[in-house]
Amino acid sequence: MNVLTAQAEPVFTARGLTKVYGAGDTAVHALRGVDLDIVRGEFVVLLGASGSGKSTLLNILGGLDTATSGSACWTHAGELHELIGADDAELTRYRREHVGFVFQFYNLIPSLTARENVALVTDLADDPMKPEDALALVGLGERMNHFVAQLSGGEQQRVAIARAIAKNPAVLLCDEPTGALDCATGVMVLQAIEHVNRELGTTTVVITHNAPIAEMADRVLRLADGRIVETRANPHKVAAASLNW
Amino acid sequence: MKAIHIKLWRDLTRLRAQVATIALVVAIGVAGFVGMFSVHESLKGSRDAFYRDNRLAEVFASVKRAPVHLRERLAALPGVAEVKLDVVFDAQVDLPGVGVFAIGFEAAPRAPAGASASAFSMLAA
Numbered sequence: 001m002n003v004l005t006a007q008a009e010p011v012f013t014a015r016g017l018t019k020v021y022g023a024g025d026t027a028v029h030a031l032r033g034v035d036l037d038i039v040r041g042e043f044v045v046l047l048g049a050s051g052s053g054k055s056t057l058l059n060i061l062g063g064l065d066t067a068t069s070g071s072a073c074w075t076h077a078g079e080l081h082e083l084i085g086a087d088d089a090e091l092t093r094y095r096r097e098h099v100g101f102v103f104q105f106y107n108l109i110p111s112l113t114a115r116e117n118v119a120l121v122t123d124l125a126d127d128p129m130k131p132e133d134a135l136a137l138v139g140l141g142e143r144m145n146h147f148v149a150q151l152s153g154g155e156q157q158r159v160a161i162a163r164a165i166a167k168n169p170a171v172l173l174c175d176e177p178t179g180a181l182d183c184a185t186g187v188m189v190l191q192a193i194e195h196v197n198r199e200l201g202t203t204t205v206v207i208t209h210n211a212p213i214a215e216m217a218d219r220v221l222r223l224a225d226g227r228i229v230e231t232r233a234n235p236h237k238v239a240a241a242s243l244n245w
Numbered sequence: 246m247k248a249i250h251i252k253l254w255r256d257l258t259r260l261r262a263q264v265a266t267i268a269l270v271v272a273i274g275v276a277g278f279v280g281m282f283s284v285h286e287s288l289k290g291s292r293d294a295f296y297r298d299n300r301l302a303e304v305f306a307s308v309k310r311a312p313v314h315l316r317e318r319l320a321a322l323p324g325v326a327e328v329k330l331d332v333v334f335d336a337q338v339d340l341p342g343v344g345v346f347a348i349g350f351e352a353a354p355r356a357p358a359g360a361s362a363s364a365f366s367m368l369a370a
Contacts (some may be wrong), residue, residue, distance in 0.1 A: 111255045112248060119248040 008039035009075065011171060011203045012061055016070035019056050019226075030056040032226035033070070041201045043194070043237075045214045048223035054207045055175055057223070060084075061205065062099050062173045063091040074098075076170060096124060100164030100202070102193075104176040106156045108148045114159045115144035118166045125167035134166035135159070137199070138192040154185030158192050165196050172196060174206040178213070183245050190216065190240035212245045 014036040021028040031053045038044055046054045059065035060072055063083060072083045076098060086094070095101075108117050118131035135144045138158040148156060157177060164172055174193060178186030194216060197204040206213070214220040215238040222230040246254075257264055296303070313330060320328045 111252050116248040123247045
């Protein structure tokens with residue numbers, strides 16, 4: 001289903017995306033011909049049960065995985081770049097320069113402080129913001145010199161978000177960012193993501209199996225069995241602060 | 246200092262006992278290799294000095310026939326300083342009161358007609 005509006009500039013365009021793991025009787029069809037358009041600045045939630053293909057789709061869009069067939073293009077500076085068939089060097093450059101990724105279990109470096117974890121990315125990026133500014137954006141300006149073990153789960157996830165946005169990415173991809181958190185902490189994390197999407201205009205895609213979170217999105221894509229089975233626009237999206245699950 | 250280098254320094258500091266142990270094992274291994282290499286070089290030098298001081302041959306070859314007329318051809322080979330046409334063989338001699346012992350015999354080739362008896366010398370082993 002294609003809900004691309006006439007005025008919006010597409011960031012991602014996917015056609016017939018298919019991903020098969022393994023072969024023969026043990027083959028797993030994670031994606032079965034997905035068509036997708038995501039416009040610049042949009043907040044999209046990929047909703048679906050475990051095994052529906054959400055993470056596979058996100059990993060392909062983020063350059064962490066390749067599709068078995070189909071095409072996935074992303075647009076930058078008016079140029080179309082094909083992700084399927086790109087070699088390792090191209091995908092690495094794409095991930096490093098244009099993609100911010102937030103994982104369910106943070107993946108922070110324990111031996112570094114919050115500021116140093118963000119600096120890992122800013123040391124590599126071409127045009128990053130300061131680590132201190134990224135941490136301030138997620139409300140952790142006062143905790144930047146604390147080590148990871150000295151931070152709560154929600155604070156660690158916000159450090160991960162700061163690390164993802166510090167490079168000023170074109171897209172922010174979040175794979176179950178609140179999956180390991182309770183409701184109150186999860187709301188804080190979603191507020192940080194919402195703030196980044198609104199203030200920086202970063203195209204944001206969030207994966208979740210938690211239906212209430214979909215209410216804060218511009219558009220919700222529901223996946224089941226490797227296909228997009230429903231696309232729903234949210235004309236009156238809800239603020240993250242009012243979510244509850 | 247970049248964050249990745251900070252991480253490296255802190256990880257090495259946290260694992261300093263393990264790092265020191267590994268460094269010590271590597272150092273012992275290197276020292277052992279250097280020691281064996283030095284002994285080998287020293288033994289080679291001693292062998293070469295002994296050979297040189299005692300004018301021992303560098304090449305040994307045994308033949309079934311060594312005609313005398315080959316003397317000039319052997320002397321003409323590059324690097325040959327001297328040609329001695331002697332026959333050397335080992336034998337056991339049983340002397341009364343002494344018992345059996347092994348010695349090496351060196352016999353000069355037959356002298357031309359009219360000359361005195363050829364030299365016959367013994368080299369005690």
